[in-house]
Amino acid sequence: ILYIDGKKVIDNDGVHTAKTVTGDATLDAGRHDLRLEYFQEKKGNVALQLFVVAGGQDVPVIGIR
Numbered sequence: 001i002l003y004i005d006g007k008k009v010i011d012n013d014g015v016h017t018a019k020t021v022t023g024d025a026t027l028d029a030g031r032h033d034l035r036l037e038y039f040q041e042k043k044g045n046v047a048l049q050l051f052v053v054a055g056g057q058d059v060p061v062i063g064i065r
Helices: none
Strands: 003-004 007-012 034-036 050-056 055-062
Touching: none
Parallel strands: none
Antiparallel strands: 003 007, 003 034, 050 055
């Protein structure tokens, strides 16, 4: 589950195969609080990927400070 500034933007919770889920939020320039809740069942490969769209391009979120 991805929250931006306390608002739930993506909910891909539950036990299931890897799937793509999208959400959107319009953000003003500046800093924003991101919270990502994630769990992985004991079997299978880690499937978490988080991207943002910037300038029309998907950009992977590699590190969040």
